[in-house]
Amino acid sequence: MKLSSPLEIYDYLPKTNCGECGEATCMAFAAKLIEREVKLETCKPILEDKFRKKYEELSELLAPEIKEIVLGVGERAIKIGGEDVMHRHQLTFFDETALVYDVWDTMDEADLVARVKAITDWQKFYVGDFLRLYGVAVRSTSNDPAKFGACVRKVLETTPLPLVLCSFDPKVLEAGLEVAADKNPLIYAANKDNWKDVAKLVKKYNVAVTLYAPADLDLLKSMAVSFEKMGISDLVLDPGTYPTGKDLEQTLQRFLQIRRAGIVEGQKDIAYPIMSVPLTTWMVYDDPVDATYWETVLADVFTIRYADIMILHSIEPYAVMIQRTLVDNIYVDPRRPVQVDPGVNVIGNPTADSPVFMTTNFALTYYTVESDVASNNIDCYILVVDTEGIGVEAALAGGQLTSAKVKDTMEKADINLEEAVTHKTLIIPGLTARISGELEDTLGWNILVGPGDSGRIPGFLEEKWPPK
Amino acid sequence: MTTINFQDLIKILEKYEIAELENVVIDGDVEIEMLEGGGGDAAALQLAIGQGAAQIGMNLMQLAQMLGYPVGALMQPVGVPPAVGAAEAEILEKLLDEKFSVEHEKYTTAVEEVTIGATKADGGTRETTVTIGGERALPFFNYAAPMPNPIAITLDCFDMPIGLAKAVKVHYEDVMESPGEWAKKNVEKFGADMVTIHLISTDPLIKDTPPKEAAKVVEEVLQAVKVPIVIGGSGNPDKDPAVLEAAAEVAEGERCLIASANLNMDYERIAKAAMDHGHVILSWTQLDINNQKTLNRYLFKAGVNRKDIVIDPTTAALGYGIDYAFTNIERMRLMALKGDTDLNFPISCGITNAWGAREAWMKESPLKEDSDWGPREYRGPLFEIITGLTLGVAGGDLFMMMHPGAAATVKEITRTLRGDVEAKPVPIDDWVTLEV
Numbered sequence: 048m049k050l051s052s053p054l055e056i057y058d059y060l061p062k063t064n065c066g067e068c069g070e071a072t073c074m075a076f077a078a079k080l081i082e083r084e085v086k087l088e089t090c091k092p093i094l095e096d097k098f099r100k101k102y103e104e105l106s107e108l109l110a111p112e113i114k115e116i117v118l119g120v121g122e123r124a125i126k127i128g129g130e131d132v133m134h135r136h137q138l139t140f141f142d143e144t145a146l147v148y149d150v151w152d153t154m155d156e157a158d159l160v161a162r163v164k165a166i167t168d169w170q171k172f173y174v175g176d177f178l179r180l181y182g183v184a185v186r187s188t189s190n191d192p193a194k195f196g197a198c199v200r201k202v203l204e205t206t207p208l209p210l211v212l213c214s215f216d217p218k219v220l221e222a223g224l225e226v227a228a229d230k231n232p233l234i235y236a237a238n239k240d241n242w243k244d245v246a247k248l249v250k251k252y253n254v255a256v257t258l259y260a261p262a263d264l265d266l267l268k269s270m271a272v273s274f275e276k277m278g279i280s281d282l283v284l285d286p287g288t289y290p291t292g293k294d295l296e297q298t299l300q301r302f303l304q305i306r307r308a309g310i311v312e313g314q315k316d317i318a319y320p321i322m323s324v325p326l327t328t329w330m331v332y333d334d335p336v337d338a339t340y341w342e343t344v345l346a347d348v349f350t351i352r353y354a355d356i357m358i359l360h361s362i363e364p365y366a367v368m369i370q371r372t373l374v375d376n377i378y379v380d381p382r383r384p385v386q387v388d389p390g391v392n393v394i395g396n397p398t399a400d401s402p403v404f405m406t407t408n409f410a411l412t413y414y415t416v417e418s419d420v421a422s423n424n425i426d427c428y429i430l431v432v433d434t435e436g437i438g439v440e441a442a443l444a445g446g447q448l449t450s451a452k453v454k455d456t457m458e459k460a461d462i463n464l465e466e467a468v469t470h471k472t473l474i475i476p477g478l479t480a481r482i483s484g485e486l487e488d489t490l491g492w493n494i495l496v497g498p499g500d501s502g503r504i505p506g507f508l509e510e511k512w513p514p515k
Numbered sequence: 516m517t518t519i520n521f522q523d524l525i526k527i528l529e530k531y532e533i534a535e536l537e538n539v540v541i542d543g544d545v546e547i548e549m550l551e552g553g554g555g556d557a558a559a560l561q562l563a564i565g566q567g568a569a570q571i572g573m574n575l576m577q578l579a580q581m582l583g584y585p586v587g588a589l590m591q592p593v594g595v596p597p598a599v600g601a602a603e604a605e606i607l608e609k610l611l612d613e614k615f616s617v618e619h620e621k622y623t624t625a626v627e628e629v630t631i632g633a634t635k636a637d638g639g640t641r642e643t644t645v646t647i648g649g650e651r652a653l654p655f656f657n658y659a660a661p662m663p664n665p666i667a668i669t670l671d672c673f674d675m676p677i678g679l680a681k682a683v684k685v686h687y688e689d690v691m692e693s694p695g696e697w698a699k700k701n702v703e704k705f706g707a708d709m710v711t712i713h714l715i716s717t718d719p720l721i722k723d724t725p726p727k728e729a730a731k732v733v734e735e736v737l738q739a740v741k742v743p744i745v746i747g748g749s750g751n752p753d754k755d756p757a758v759l760e761a762a763a764e765v766a767e768g769e770r771c772l773i774a775s776a777n778l779n780m781d782y783e784r785i786a787k788a789a790m791d792h793g794h795v796i797l798s799w800t801q802l803d804i805n806n807q808k809t810l811n812r813y814l815f816k817a818g819v820n821r822k823d824i825v826i827d828p829t830t831a832a833l834g835y836g837i838d839y840a841f842t843n844i845e846r847m848r849l850m851a852l853k854g855d856t857d858l859n860f861p862i863s864c865g866i867t868n869a870w871g872a873r874e875a876w877m878k879e880s881p882l883k884e885d886s887d888w889g890p891r892e893y894r895g896p897l898f899e900i901i902t903g904l905t906l907g908v909a910g911g912d913l914f915m916m917m918h919p920g921a922a923a924t925v926k927e928i929t930r931t932l933r934g935d936v937e938a939k940p941v942p943i944d945d946w947v948t949l950e951v
C-alpha cells in the first residue's frame with residue numbers, strides 16, 4: 048500500500064465521524080485501514096456518489112503492493128499475494144504461502160482418491176485452531192486431454208480445495224477447464240511457446256494463469272506485460288525452481304529480485320504472486336526420504352523468501368506437519384496478542400470429583416494443554432494463571448509464576464474452585480515441581496505434580512487419579 | 516449454412532440440467548444464421564439481439580458444442596460474435612519485449628568478522644580455525660553482496676551422559692561417558708567444523724562439579740580434537756563465572772568461544788577471563804534487542820575487542836516461538852547493516868533447542884484429532900534442520916546442533932544458497948510430466 052500513516056488516509060475519508068463503520072471516528076477507522084484490519088467498503092458514506100473520486104483514489108492507494116488473487120470457491124478458497132512488506136516485522140505478511148500438493152492423471156483411481164483425501168483432510172491442532180492444507184495441483188503426465196479431464200473431474204468430486212491445472216498443452220488445459228472452470232482454478236502454465244493459446248483459454252474461461260519463464264526474468268516480465276496488455280491481470284509468476292547447487296542459489300536471487308522490484312521499487316508490472324515448485328527435487332533424488340528432506344528444505348527457504356504459492360509432492364506426514372507449521376510461524380501476525388484470559392476454564396462436563404489443572408496464560412502453552420485434555424475427553428477445570436503471557440518455565444524463572452499469583456487468579460476467577468470440587472487437589476506442571484511446597488502452604492490445597500509435558504496427562508491420570 | 520434456433524437450443528440444454536440457463540429469456544424467435552467463414556454475420560447478430568444476448572448465445576453454443584450438438588463446424592472460422600471476437604482480437608501477435616532490472620539493497624555497515632580457534636602461528640594448537648560474519652547484506656542476498664563466510668556448525672557434547680531424544684541418542688550412546696571420545700566422534704565421524712563442550716554437571720542442582728575438574732574436561736576435549744571449540748557453562752548464573760574462568764585459563768591461547776556472558780550474572784568476570792586468556796565471548800540475551808545492545812555496550816566498556824564478540828539473541832524452535840526468534844534476528848541484522856554498531860556481530864543460534872519441541876521427539880501426537888505425525892526418526896532431524904535453516908535465512912552465522920544428519924543437511928543447503936556448490940543439470944522446463 049502506498050500510504051504509511053492514518054493521517055494520509057484520513058484526508059480521503061468523509062470526516063464526519065458518523066460512526067457507521069463501527070468506529071467512533073474517521074481517524075480510528077483510518078488507523079484500522081492502515082493495519083489492513085477492515086475493508087474500506089465498511090464506510091458506507093464514502094460509497095456515495097459525491098465521494099466517488101476519493102473512494103477510487105483511496106482504493107487504489109490502499110491496494111496491496113503485490114496483486115492479491117483468489118483461487119477456488121467456497122469455504123476453502125484461498126488468497127495469494129497481497130503482500131505489502133519485505134520483512135514481517137515491518138507490518139505482517141498477509142496471505143500464507145499456499146501449499147499445494149500434486150496428483151497426476153496417470154494415477155490409478157483408488158490411489159488418486161486416497162491421495163486427494165489425505166491432502167484435503169490433513170490437519171494439526173496448533174494454538175487454538177487446526178492448521179490445514181491449501182490446494183491440489185493436477186498434473187497431466189499423459190498429455191491426453193480426455194484422461195486429464197476425467198482426472199480433474201474425479202479430483203473435483205473428492206475435494207473442495209482449490210485446484211491448479213498443470214500442463215503446457217493448451218488442449219489438455221482446456222479439457223481440465225471444461226470441467227473445472229467454475230471452481231476458479233489456477234492454470235499452469237503459459238510459457239514462451241504456448242502463451243498465445245493459453246491467453247485465449249484464459250480469456251475464454253476467465254481464470255488466473257501462471258506464467259512460466261525458467262531462469263529468464265526478461266522473458267517473465269515480457270510475458271507479464273503482454274498478458275496485462277491483453278487484459279489478463281490475474282497472473283502468477285514462476286521464474287523456475289532449480290533444485291541444486293548454483294542454479295538453486297540463482298533461483299533464490301530471482302525470487303528476491305522480483306519481490307524487491309514489486310514492493311520496494313513499486314514496479315507494478317512485476318508485482319504479482321510468485322510460485323515456487325520444490326517438487327523439482329524429485330527429479331534429482333531417487334531415495335524418497337532424501338527427496339522429501341530436500342523438498343522441505345527448499346520449501347522452507349521459499350516460504351520465507353517470497354513464494355506465495357508452492358507445488359509440492361511429498362505428503363509424508365512428518366514433512367507436511369513441519370512445512371505447514373513453518374508457514375504459520377512466518378505468516379502469523381507479529382502484532383497478535385499471545386495471551387489468553389486468565390481464570391478458570393471448564394473443559395467438557397466436570398463434576399465435583401474432576402481434576403483441576405494449573406497452567407499459564409501464554410497462548411501456546413494454554414492451547415497445548417487444553418487440546419491435550421479436551422482431545423482425550425478429560426472432563427476437568429483448568430486454572431489459567433495470569434503470567435503476563437509467559438510460558439511455564441520462563442514465567443517461573445522470570446517471576447511471573449508465583450504461588451501468590453496462583454492464589455490471586457483462583458480468587459478472582461468467576462468459578463469458585465473451592466466450591467466446584469470436593470477434593471481440593473491441584474495438578475501442576477512438572478516443570479513447576481519446585482514451588483509445590485510453597486503452593487500447598489499458600490493455597491491450602493493438596494498439590495499433585497504432573498508430568499513435564501501435558502501430552503502425558505492421560506497416562507498420568509490413569510495412575511494418579513483420583514488422589515488417595 | 517446451418518440454422519440454430521435459440522429456443523430449441525435452450526430446450527436441448529435443459530435436458531442436460533444446465534440450471535443456470537433456465538433463466539435466460541430471449542425475446543422473439545431469434546435465429547442465428549451463419550455461413551462458414553462468414554465473419555460479417557457477427558455484426559448482424561449483434562444488431563439483431565444486442566451485445567448481451569450475443570454473448571449468451573455464444574455461451575450457449577459453446578455448451579451445445581460440448582454436449583455434442585453439431586455447431587462445431589460453423590463456429591470454427593471467424594464466425595464469432597463480437598463479445599468474444601473483440602477479446603480474441605486483443606491477443607498479441609508477438610510478446611512485448613521487456614527487460615527486468617532492479618536496484619539492490621544498499622547498506623552502510625558490515626557485520627564484524629570473527630575468527631574462532633588459534634593455530635600454532637597464532638599461539639594455539641588448533642589445526643583449523645573458523646571465521647564467521649563479515650556480511651554486507653542479509654544472508655543469501657548474494658546479488659546485493661555475497662556472503663563472505665559460510666554458516667559454521669558446532670556439534671554439542673556434554674561432560675556427563677544426559678537424556679536425549681531417541682533419534683539423537685543412537686548416534687552418541689557409545690561415547691556419552693567420555694567427553695573426549697564424544698568430541699572426536701563429532702569431528703571425525705560427523706564432520707563438525709567445531710565442537711561445543713557443555714559443562715552442565717557443574718550446576719549445583721546436578722553434580723556441582725568444581726570448576727577445577729570442569730577445566731580438566733576442557734583440556735581433554737582440546738586434546739581430542741584439533742578444531743576450534745566452544746565452552747559452555749551450565750547456565751547457572753552464580754556458578755558459571757567461576758567455571759568459565761577456570762576453563763578459559765586452561766584453554767589459554769586457543770581462542771575458544773566462551774558461552775556465555777549474560778545480564779543476570781557477573782559478566783565482567785567472564786569478559787576479563789576471556790580477554791586475559793585470548794578467547795571470544797558469546798553475549799547472550801533473551802529475544803530482546805535492547806538488552807542485547809545493553810549487554811554489548813557493557814562488554815565494550817569492560818574492554819572487550821569488537822573482534823572478540825559473538826551474540827546469541829536466543830533461539831526458539833519451530834512451532835515454539837521461532838517467529839519471535841526469526842524476527843528478532845532479522846531485525847538485529849538489518850539494524851546492524853544500517854549502522855547500529857552495538858549489534859553488528861556474528862550471531863550464534865542454539866538450534867539444539869528444536870529437540871525441546873514435542874513434535875520433534877514424541878512418538879505420536881497426543882491429540883486424536885491430529886493427522887498422523889509420521890515416524891519420529893525422520894521427523895526429529897527435519898525439525899532441527901528447519902529450525903536451523905530458518906534462522907540461517909534470518910541471519911544466524913554459527914549453529915550449535917545435535918543430530919549429525921541434520922547438521923550435514925543444514926551445512927549443505929546453506930553452502931548451496933551461498934553459491935558454493937556446483938549444480939546438476941535438471942530439465943525443469945517440463946517438470947509437469949515427471950513420473951514419480
Ligand code: B12
Pocket residue numbers: 385404405406407409411412415416436437438439440441442443444445446447474475476477478497498499500501502504750779801802829830831832835836868871873
Ligand atoms: C520462548 C522462551 C522465552 C520467551 C518467552 C516467551 C513467552 N511468551 O513465554 C522469552 C524470551 C520472553 C524468555 C525469557 C526468559 N527465559 Co526463556 N525460554 C524460552 C524457550 C526458548 C521456549 C519456552 C516455551 O515457549 N516453551 C513452549 C511452551 C508451550 O512450554 P510450557 O509453557 O513449558 O508448557 C509445556 C509444559 O510446561 C507442560 N505444561 C504446561 N502446562 C501444564 C499443566 C499441567 C497440569 C501439566 C501436567 C503440564 C503442563 O506442557 C506444555 C507443552 O509441552 C525456553 C527454552 C526451551 N527451548 O524450552 C527458554 C527457557 C524456558 N527460558 C529460560 C529463562 C531462564 C528465561 C529468562 C529468565 C531469561 C533471563 N535470564 O532473562 C527470561 C524470563 C523472562 C520473563 N519471565 O519475564 C530457561 C528456564 C530455565 C529454568 N529451568 O529455570 C529456559 C528453559 C532456557 C534455558 N535453558 O535456559 N524465554
Ligand code: SF4
Pocket residue numbers: 060061062063064065066067068069070071072073074076089090091092093
Ligand atoms: S463510516 Fe466513514 S465517515 Fe463514518 S465514521 Fe466511519 S470512516 Fe468516518
